[in-house]
Every structure is written in structure tokens, then in C-alpha cells.
Amino acid sequence: MRNTDAVIPLFELSVSGRRACRMPECDVPVPPVADLLPADYVAAAPPELPELAEGDVVRHFVNLSTLNMSVDTHFYPLGSCTMKYNPKRHERLAALPGVLDVHPYQAQEDLQGLLRMLWELQQMLAEISGLPAVSLQPAAGAQGELTALQVASAYFQDRGERRTKVLFPASAHGTNPASAAIAGFDCVQLRAASTGRVDLDDLQQHLDQQTAVLMITNPNTLGLFESDIAQISDMLHKVGALVYIDGANMNAIMGITRPGDFGGDMMHFNVHKTFTGPHGAGGPGAGPIAVRDFLADFLPGPVVQRRSDSFNLQTPAKSIGRVRSFFGNVGILLRGYFYLRTLGPDGVREAARHAVLNANYLMALLQDVLPAAHPEHCMHEFVASAEQLKQQRGVSAMDIAKRLLDYGFHAPTVYFPLVVAEALMIEPTETESKATLDAFAEAVHQILREDSELIKTAPHRTPVSRPNEVQAARNPVLSWQLQKTDG
């Protein structure tokens, strides 16, 4: 049972002299630090950190945790995020000695079990993507995108070609153009056809010898498969450009079809979406990339290689260098490895099939009150629009999202993709029962039978309601202050 709605700030719990963690006495016969170091480098006093007893630390953070919704506590149908169940066996295994306590600079001979797991993961991701060369280095999907674009850049430079443009659909996730801009490309946004897919004519008009890459999510962010993807890939390849598949939505197609088979040259995976890496309230993630053989030499290094039964690290011949320090987010990568070893080939495919069935079922249940933006079957997620409700009753997607919190459901993603007005992007994932989906649909119907004012002023049952974001942006308060100033 929750202790209190308000949790006292850490700093207000501080009492001088308290400490939770104490070290043993120094056992080496060496003078105090003041005698070892030049005086002008030594601070007069330690930093102003709070001083807390262990009991207070535990109570404070445990109580804070009770103020969160999470996959472990609530249905969390956030479109594009794939909030599937995070298996507990992964937590036990990721904490094993020989996995958790390994220093990144240890000798490779001492790490053969670990390197084997990482190599096997490379192999499995290559198989699922249909793209043979894999780097596990990127720390998240966005970094995977950036890395792949830099690989493409290096590839073109190596061929003496100067290509400046990256194309992407208007429904693309914001990280796509952001990554392209950092990689030094000009961003060109494509129009969508009325079907929500890429408009082939618009694409054709933008293709020329300056085109480097098309970044495309498939299924797209509307939850629809780009059925013309093979033709789209051909069009890109005809002008010597490359196709990048944003793998955020792999949960719909893993084991069903493969980016490498439908024309993709590069892709990234979100291990923290498709492969159960826990979301951690904002990370960590892992964004490994898979590319065609002709791009393998440019991958960031090191990658794991196998020679008979031993494993070692190699940096590819024309590597773009590093995109981060050390090998990668190994803790998350291993959780993906454990998941794939658990599911096996049939399990991977079944997970995708159940994800797609769950999404279509939920879409059908909500059809009468929250129609999907596009009247056809969806893949693993769908985008509904509250535009009509907004016009008729003044009830927005955000209002519905907030009222769902009162019913004990985390809200879907709202206002993404930008191409749908009053968008609610709903992705149930495969790890939910029919009963949960029924309850969610029932809650939505119930909400929309309520008084409009009640919905517009939701949530009513959460610890806080409608934080004043304008005030926060006008006068940012980004750290705790002993004496609050006005505003």
C-alpha cells in the first residue's frame, strides 16, 4: 500500500552525519590525501550531497517507485515502443559472475563464453534481418541510425561518389531526420499516398545521383506494411542509393519476412523494444545494426569473429571508427540473446503473429468509437484518430489518454505520427491476454460515454494532474533549491 502521495525530496531528508554506506579503515601505510596531492587541486570540502541513513534511502526510492506505471504493473499499449513483458530470468542471468563483473579491457582468452554469446547474437540478428554483417556497438536505435548513415557515407566516399540527400516519409520517427542531419545529409521529406504508404511518384521525383539513402520504417509508423517495398528498393538501387530500414517495428515481421529480403541494405534493431530489453524509464537500450556484405568493411569496430572454436575481436578494414567507448551495451544485448535463445525460430514467428492478431483485435473492438486512420488490417500497431471527437465534443487525444490513466491503463502514444490529426498510436504487443484487451476496450467505451468535461479535466485519480508545462518552460527549475525563488 502506498505510503503517501507526495514523496519528500531527498535533500530534505538529509541530516548531517548520517550515512548508508561506510567503508573499512584505510589499510595501507600512506599519508593522508592532503599530503599526496598538490594543494590547489584539493577541494576545501566534499560536494554538497545529502547525508542519509539506509532506511531513509530505501523508503524514499521504494515509495517513488509506487508512483510509476510500468509493464510489470499496468497494460502499456504505447505505439512504437513495443512494451512487451520483460522476462525475470534475464535479470538473474545478466547478473551472473563472468557476465556482470567483466572489465572491458580484460584479455579475450578470459572472455570466451561472453564472446561466444555476443557472436551468436550477431549471427541471430543476421538471420532475422537477412543482412549478414552485424555491429552490436550502437547504444540505442537513434545511434544505430546515425551509425548506419555514417557507414553509407563512408561507402559512397570510398567509391568516389558525392551524395548529399537522405529521403524519409513524413511519418518517420523524429530520430530519422535528426540522425541524418548529424551525419551531414540534407533531409528530404516525402509525401504519403492516400493509403498512408510512400507515394511512389513523389519518391521517383526526388531520386537522382545525389540521393544517398532512403530511411523507411516497415511496417511504417501507421502500422501498415509498405507493400511496394521491393519496388521502392529497386528504385533506390537503380540510382545507386541505399535503403535503410528503421527496425523499430520488427515485432510485426520477425520470422515472417526480412529486411534483407525485401531490399533493405542496412537496418537497426531496438533490443529494448523487440527483444525485451527493459525500458528503464528511458533507457538503457541497444541499437545493433545489420548491413549487406559490401558494407561490412565500414562497420564500427570491434566486431566478434569466430575462428574454429575460439572467438576474438576484430576491427573491420575500412571501419568508420567508434561511435561509443568500449564494446556496446552488453547488459542489454545479452538480455536480447537470452530472449532469442528462449523463443527459438518458431517462438519468434509466433510472437510476431500474436502481436499482429492482438493489434487487429483491439482495433476491431475500438472501431466504433476510435476509428483507425486507415481502413484496413494493421500489423502490430494501429493509429486511431480522435479528430471527430475533438470536433464534436472538444475531447482531444490527450484528454482520452489522461482519462485512461484513471482507469488503470497507461495511455497509448499520442500525437505521433504527425501525419494523423489527434493521433493515438496503440500497440498491445503479444504478451497480453484477450481479457486485458477486452478490459481496455471496455474502458475506452466507458470513457467516451462520460461527460466531456470529466474527460477534459482528467486525470482525477493520479497523484498529480496536468503539470503546468508552460510555466516549466518559461522558468525552468531543473534542480532542487534550498530556498525556492518566486515562480
Place this chain on the structure above:
Amino acid sequence: MELVDLRYTKTHEWIHLAGDVATIGISEFAVRQLTDLVYIELPAIGRELSAGEAFGEVESVKAVSDLYAPVSGEVSEVNAALAEDPSALSDDAYEGGWLLRLRTSETDLSRLMDQAAYAAHCAAEDH
């Protein structure tokens, strides 16, 4: 300063030219699109701007938009009071809502939209 005398850019800046002094702001349409304004960044006095160059930013909770110079010139004045409290722009985007003044040698603004053309431009954007 009459609204009908103003010229407008596609990026929603307005400009009023009197002699060699250009007064520049953003239109009420733009302010409405941005909703709650929280922050404005304006250039330093003395800075040289080229026509079309980004000279600052206006930020709301929803978006951050670049501000583009309609003409070339040297920044001679900025509206410091507005920089302190950008919310005042919602009340008055024109008289009190000017952002900066440039000393410019340009005289021909015909490439920019007049009030009627700008109104049509906004209608098209606003579907």
C-alpha cells in the same frame, strides 16, 4: 505603422521599412500557431545579417522556430522587454511586438508578400 503597409515572408516574419530602418517581427498567425510562448532568442546589436539568414529563435512548449531576416542589414535595436517576457507577443504581435530593427540599404520589398498575399498563404497552410 499600418498593418496594410507591412510586407511578409513565407516564414511568417513581417517587415516595415521607413527610410533605412527596417522593423521586423512575426505575424499574429505565427504566434497563434506556436501557442504558449516561453522563450525568444534575439541577435546581438551590431550583428550583420543577410536576407534569409536565421537570426534567432522563438520557442513554445510545442515547438522551436527559427527566425529569418527578410532583408540584409545591421542590427541596430532589439526589443529587450519582449525577450524578458515573450508571452506579451500573444497580445500584440505588431506595435509592441516588434523583435528587432535593422539598418538596411535595401529599398525594394516587392519580392515579399503584401497583406492580401500573406493572408492567402496562411489560409493555404491552415487547411
Place this chain on the structure above:
Amino acid sequence: MRQTEEVGWVSYLFNSSSQQQDMLRTVGTQSVDDLFAQVPQHLMLDRPLDLPPPLSEMELEDTVRTLAAQNVGASARCCLMGGGVYDHFVPAVVDEIASRGEFYTAYTPYQAEASQGSLQAFFEFQTLICRLTGMDVANASLYEGATAVSEAVFMAMRATKRHDRVVVCGSLHPEYLSVLRTYLAHLECAIEVIPVVDGVVDTSRLADAVDHKTACVVTQHPNVFGCFESVTEMSDAAHAHGALFVVLCDPISLGVLTRPGDYGADIAVAEGQSLGIPMQYGGPFLGILATRHEHLRKMPGRLIGQTQDRDGKPCFTLNLQAREQHIRREKATSNICTNQGLLALRATVYLAAVGRQGLREIAELCCRKTHYAAQRLCAVDGLRMMFDRPFFREFVLACDDVAGCQERARAAGFDIGPLLKQFDWPGIGSAVESGVLVAVTEKRTREQIDGLADALRC
């Protein structure tokens, strides 16, 4: 396809065949295959994926334990390795809190009302980082230390509107410099690396290299060799030309040493692994970035702000999102979306558990034990300090057959490293060929340090 009525034969699924039939009826179609009609037939995989067969939980555990047992981690060995990652003690409360499902299975706090727990924890993290570094504002994490340096450089470019030139100390961790080069690869930006002389950067050469086109000076202090840089002079040199001073600092060292904010840093970055995060062969770790108030709106990454809700209750929310990728897209301050939330939580609990006195105590232990190790090891024939400089928590040991030395230690159960020669060192030359890093944390005992010295004596 396997026919079964068994519920959940694939791990973590729920719906039985008959429930699936019910659902399909509601959808208005006959089979799940129909739902994939948008995928052209010739693109459908016509074979199962070539993956290893499925494992029950027990089999998985057996498999992984066997593989884990083939590795020798710090719990089976005595770790004295450095180079940005250290074998520090992680108090049990950190693991306990970070393993709460409400924290680790939550999503990014876009719905503030459903996320006050995480939001407050991150707000506390931001505050602790400000206190630690002496800066005004910190973000809610970046990926790790190397990308934090790169993001700081981009930020300095935005703040100074200078994109042509950055000056970097040659004593910066080579992997971090490599990452910076990758991030700047497409820009017409000169990276001037200032040479290292006897373990530290030549400050007058640095001052000469800074000009009015320089966006920032990047310094690691203590540097990759463990030595102290002349940070006050560097700060002055940067500011004399309107460049920003970016400092990569060591969080544990801030229990004792002066803080970046005190000696003139404009942006402080760090690798936060030392703050309650296990080594995990390299990640996930914690990128830290903090800055002065005037640069607030140029910061990359997420920021948590305190505000009030509509009833006047104090609460927390994601702030200044208009600058992030999901809104600003190609003009965003960064492309970062997922960051390192759970690791920021670990660091927050760690700092709360050790507190101000605890951090000082840990820093002092690292410093004194490292100095003891230096003493004992240099008393061994053939071993010497490579640099005759003050150092804090690690140092470079020099010996003629440095690889052999590392191997002897390893055979006796001690890990020292990395070897300096495994990196590229522009402008330092072969002087580093004979060096190996040694770092001693609060976990190492006198017996262990003596044991290492004995192992190297033979």
C-alpha cells in the same frame, strides 16, 4: 506450423487456439495468415529462421551458467584495471532499488502523471550532478562518456556559433577521441590535438592553438594517464578567445578534487560507471553532462523540470522538449531518444547511499591505495612510473616487456591494464609503448596489492 491447444507454449504468450479463433471472428477474418496480406507472397519467409531451438528457463540457465563460467570476471580475479571503467563497490541498496519492476519496466516519462517516481528520481539525479560538478544544470543522462564529450562539443558549437575548430588535449582517452572524430567526420571542422609531454598537455601550446574560431577546448582531468592537467590555465586560455572550456571529469575524484564549476568549466561531462554501475564488459553505462545556466537551452538530451499541477501541487515533468528530436526533428539539439534512465537511477541511489562523507571517503581510499600500489610496484626491479607527476586514482607503470608483465600478473590472478600500446596515440610516439595502466579502487586490500607486487617480482 505446430498445432496445439496448450496455452503459452511459446514463452510469455497468453491466448489459446480457441481464444485466437474468437478474436479472429471479431476481426472478421479466418486465420492469422490473412492479417499478413499486406506482405507480398514472394517476400514471405518460406522456411523457419535458422536459430537455435527454444530453451526452457532451466535449460537456458544451464546454458548460460556454463558460458558464464568460461569467463573470468573481477569476482574471480583481482581487478586493478583502469582506463575509464573501474571495479568499484556497489552497495546492495542500489541493486535493490534498480531491480524494482516499477522502475526498470517503466517507459520514458512522457505521461507525467504516470511517472512521478521516475521523474522525481531523475530530478534528484540532475541535482546531485550539479552538486558534484559545481555546475548550474545537468541533463537526465546521455549514452556514456565518449558520446557525452561529442555532445558537449556540438553544444559548444551551438553556443559560440563556431563550427570550424576544436582544440583537444592529447591526454584525452583515445577511444573518446575516436568517437569525437566519428561524430565530426562530415563537418568541415578541424580537430587540433595538443601533444602530451611527460604525461600532461603542454599548456602553452594549447594556449597558442586557441583562436577566435575555436568553439571549445576539451580537457580530461585527471587525464587518461591519471595525471593532473593545468585546468585553470586552460580555462583562461579558452576564455581569452571566447571559446568554451569542456572538461571530462572523474565522478569519484570529485569527492576530493576541485570541481569543474570551480575552475571555470563551461560544460562538464563524465562517464558515470563508477557511481554504482557494474562493469558488464563495457555497458550500459552513464553519460553525464552539466553546464552553466546561460547554455541551458543548448543542452542535448532530456531535462526534468519541477512545476506545479493544476491544483498547485509540486510535481515533475519533461521540460524543454521542443528542442528534442521528437519535435524539432532535423534541427534538434541531438538525435538522442532512449538514454540511460535506469543507470541514472543507480547513480542517484549510489550517491544517496554514500552521501558527501562517503564519497570523500571512497575517493580518499582510491587515492591512497593507488599511491601505495605505485610505491610497492616501483620498488620491483624493472618497473617504474612512466610519468613523474601527481596522480589521483590510476597511474602508468612502465616496464620493458610490458605485455609480459601484464601476463605474469594475470597468471597470478591480477588484472592490470589497459596496455597503452593497444590504442592509437597521435603525437606521443613510442614513449607509451612500454606503459600499462594500474588503477586501485576502495575494494582492493593491502594484501592484494602486496600480492600483485610479489607476482611481478619474479
